[in-house]
Amino acid sequence: MTSRTAITTLDVEALRRARPRSTLVRVSVLALLALVAYAWLGGDIQVEDLFSPRRRENLERFVTTDVVPFALRGTDWNAAQYLEYARGLALDRGFSGLGSTLAISVLAIVLAACGALSLAFLAARNVATPTPFGDRVLRDSGVRSRAWNALAVVVRAALILLRAIPEYIWAFLLLAMLGTSAWPAVLALAIHNAGILGKLGAETVENLDPRPLSALRAAGGSRAQIAWLGALPLAANRFLLYFFYRFETCVREATVLGMLGVVSLGYWIQDSRAKQYYDEMVVFVALGAALVLAADLASAIVRRALRRAQ
Amino acid sequence: MSNPRASPDARRRPFPITPRIAVALSILVAGALAWMVLDAPFAKLVPQEGGLRVVRAFFARALTPALDYESPVPESTPHILMQALAAARRTLVFAAAGMSVALVLGIVLGFLSTTAWWAGDLVGGSSPLRRALARTVGPAVWSASRALIVLMRSVHELLWAVLFLAAFGLNTGGAVAAIAIPYGGTLAKIFSEMVEETPRDAALALRGAGAGPLQVFFFGLVPRAGPDLAAYAFYRFECAVRSAAVLGFFGFPTLGYAIAQSFENLHYGEVWTYLYALVVLVVTIELWSGALRRRFVA
Structure with missing residues (x-):
C-alpha cells in the first residue's frame, strides 16, 4: 500500500483472493445446509400439526387448568396462594429431591475426575511413549514404542466409547443390572463424564509447554514423577476449570436421571407426570431449574477465581 | 498465588x-x-440375582450384535439394519432441525445480550438521542435477553420435552422445540461471552470509519470470534445428536426408542445393534468436528 488512504478495490480484491480457504470447511458447510433443509422438508417433522385445533385445545387446557393447583382451580389467580402451594410441595418432597440430585452430581463428578485423571495421562501422546519428554534421537522405534502407542490408542478408544453413549442410556442399562439405589445414576454420570474429562485432560497435557518437563526428564525423573510432579501442577488450573464446567452439566443431568426411578428430583417429575398431576410437575421442573441456576452461579464464581489465580 | x-x-x-x-x-x-x-451402599455396586442374569445376557451379546430380529416380526418390517439406519437418520434429523433453530436463537439473543451494541466505546454518536437510548433501551433489552437465556437453558431438554408432551401431546415439533430452546440459550450465552472477549481493534477501526453499531458488531467483532463460534456450535451439534437419541425414551422415533423397546423385550443383541449405530453416528460427527476445529482454530 502506498499511502494510508489509498486502499483501492484492487487491493481488497487481491486480499479476498489470498484469504485462506479450505475444501473441508466448504464441503462441511454445504453438507450441513443440505442436512438442515432435508430435516425440515423431509417430512419427519410436522410443525403445522403443533398449530392444529386439537393441539391448541390441549395447550389451552394445560395452561388454564392442568398447571393450576387442584385446590385452586376455579378460583381467581392468587400469587400468594400459589407460592404457599409450591412451598408445601417443596417441603414435602422437592427439597429432599434437590438434596439427592446435588449429592448424585457431586459424587459422580468426583468419581469421573478420579477416573479421568488416571486415564488422561495414558491417553496423552507425549506421556505414553517409551521416553516421555526425552530426547527425540533416543526415542526407540521398537516394540516398547509400539506397545505404548497401542496403549494410548486403546485408552482413547475407550474414552470415546464412554462419552459416545449418553448418560441417560448408561443409567437405563445400569438400573436394570444394579437395581434401585443411587449408584446407577452416579455411575452413569461418572462414566460419561470420565470420557469427556479424560479427552479434555489428555489434550491439556499434550498442549503443555514441554520445556520444564524435559528438564525433569533430563534430571532423571521417571514417567510417574514427570506426570505427577511436573505435568499435573502445570495442568491443574485447566483441569479444575473443566471439572467445574462438567459439574454444571452433571447437575442438569442428575435432575433428569431421576425420571428412570432413582430418587432425585426427576423421580418426582416422572411420578407427577405418570399421575397426570401437571400442577405438581411444573413446580418440580421449576425447582430443578433453580438448582441448575445455583450450580451454574457457584461454578462460575469458582471458575473466575481459578482464572484469576492462573 | x-x-x-x-x-x-x-x-x-x-x-x-x-x-x-x-x-x-x-x-x-x-x-x-x-x-x-x-x-x-457399596454392596449395591455388585449386581444381585436378577441383575446378574441381565449382566450376563447383556454382555454376552456385546460382540455379536443382532443382525436379525430376535423374535418373529410381521412380514412388512424392514431388516433390522435398515431399521437401525432409519432410527439413526431420524436422530440426525431431529438434531439438525433443533440445532438450526437454536443457532438462530443463539445468534439473535447472543447479540442482544452483549454490551457491545449499546454500551462502551464501540457505540458511535454522541447525540442526545443516542445517549438516551444507551441509558434506557440498551440495558433494558440486555437484561431482558439475559434473563430469557437463563430461563431457556436452566431447564433440561428432556424436561422441555416432558412439558411439551404434557401441553401438546406427542408431536415431532415438540421434540425439535425441546432441543432448540435450551441449546439456543446455551449458544447465546457462549456466543455473547466469546464476542465480549474478542479483541476489539478491528471493531474500533470500523467504528472510527463511521460504521453503525450493527455493522461494527457483525463486521468488526463476529468475524474475529468466528472460528471459535463455529467450533462451539458444531460441538453443540454433537451434543444435540445425543439428546435427540435420548428423546426416544419419551416416545419420539429416534435411536433411544429402539434401544428402550429392545431392552424391555430382553432382545439384548438388538440393543447392541442400536447402541453401535448410535456410537458410529456420534463418533463420526466427533471426528468431523475435530477435523473442522483443527482447520479453524489452528
Missing part, C-alpha cells in the same frame, strides 16, 4: 496448602459427604 515462591511461609511448610490444593481437597471432602447423604 499457586507459585510457592510467592509466599515465603508456604515454602517453609513441607506440604504447602496452596489455594489449588485447598480446592482439590474440598472437592474430595464434598464427594465423601455426598456419598454419605445418598442411599448408595
Whole structure:
C-alpha cells in the first residue's frame, strides 16, 4: 500500500483472493445446509400439526387448568396462594429431591475426575511413549514404542466409547443390572463424564509447554514423577476449570436421571407426570431449574477465581 | 498465588496448602459427604440375582450384535439394519432441525445480550438521542435477553420435552422445540461471552470509519470470534445428536426408542445393534468436528 488512504478495490480484491480457504470447511458447510433443509422438508417433522385445533385445545387446557393447583382451580389467580402451594410441595418432597440430585452430581463428578485423571495421562501422546519428554534421537522405534502407542490408542478408544453413549442410556442399562439405589445414576454420570474429562485432560497435557518437563526428564525423573510432579501442577488450573464446567452439566443431568426411578428430583417429575398431576410437575421442573441456576452461579464464581489465580 | 515462591511461609511448610490444593481437597471432602447423604451402599455396586442374569445376557451379546430380529416380526418390517439406519437418520434429523433453530436463537439473543451494541466505546454518536437510548433501551433489552437465556437453558431438554408432551401431546415439533430452546440459550450465552472477549481493534477501526453499531458488531467483532463460534456450535451439534437419541425414551422415533423397546423385550443383541449405530453416528460427527476445529482454530 502506498499511502494510508489509498486502499483501492484492487487491493481488497487481491486480499479476498489470498484469504485462506479450505475444501473441508466448504464441503462441511454445504453438507450441513443440505442436512438442515432435508430435516425440515423431509417430512419427519410436522410443525403445522403443533398449530392444529386439537393441539391448541390441549395447550389451552394445560395452561388454564392442568398447571393450576387442584385446590385452586376455579378460583381467581392468587400469587400468594400459589407460592404457599409450591412451598408445601417443596417441603414435602422437592427439597429432599434437590438434596439427592446435588449429592448424585457431586459424587459422580468426583468419581469421573478420579477416573479421568488416571486415564488422561495414558491417553496423552507425549506421556505414553517409551521416553516421555526425552530426547527425540533416543526415542526407540521398537516394540516398547509400539506397545505404548497401542496403549494410548486403546485408552482413547475407550474414552470415546464412554462419552459416545449418553448418560441417560448408561443409567437405563445400569438400573436394570444394579437395581434401585443411587449408584446407577452416579455411575452413569461418572462414566460419561470420565470420557469427556479424560479427552479434555489428555489434550491439556499434550498442549503443555514441554520445556520444564524435559528438564525433569533430563534430571532423571521417571514417567510417574514427570506426570505427577511436573505435568499435573502445570495442568491443574485447566483441569479444575473443566471439572467445574462438567459439574454444571452433571447437575442438569442428575435432575433428569431421576425420571428412570432413582430418587432425585426427576423421580418426582416422572411420578407427577405418570399421575397426570401437571400442577405438581411444573413446580418440580421449576425447582430443578433453580438448582441448575445455583450450580451454574457457584461454578462460575469458582471458575473466575481459578482464572484469576492462573 | 499457586507459585510457592510467592509466599515465603508456604515454602517453609513441607506440604504447602496452596489455594489449588485447598480446592482439590474440598472437592474430595464434598464427594465423601455426598456419598454419605445418598442411599448408595457399596454392596449395591455388585449386581444381585436378577441383575446378574441381565449382566450376563447383556454382555454376552456385546460382540455379536443382532443382525436379525430376535423374535418373529410381521412380514412388512424392514431388516433390522435398515431399521437401525432409519432410527439413526431420524436422530440426525431431529438434531439438525433443533440445532438450526437454536443457532438462530443463539445468534439473535447472543447479540442482544452483549454490551457491545449499546454500551462502551464501540457505540458511535454522541447525540442526545443516542445517549438516551444507551441509558434506557440498551440495558433494558440486555437484561431482558439475559434473563430469557437463563430461563431457556436452566431447564433440561428432556424436561422441555416432558412439558411439551404434557401441553401438546406427542408431536415431532415438540421434540425439535425441546432441543432448540435450551441449546439456543446455551449458544447465546457462549456466543455473547466469546464476542465480549474478542479483541476489539478491528471493531474500533470500523467504528472510527463511521460504521453503525450493527455493522461494527457483525463486521468488526463476529468475524474475529468466528472460528471459535463455529467450533462451539458444531460441538453443540454433537451434543444435540445425543439428546435427540435420548428423546426416544419419551416416545419420539429416534435411536433411544429402539434401544428402550429392545431392552424391555430382553432382545439384548438388538440393543447392541442400536447402541453401535448410535456410537458410529456420534463418533463420526466427533471426528468431523475435530477435523473442522483443527482447520479453524489452528
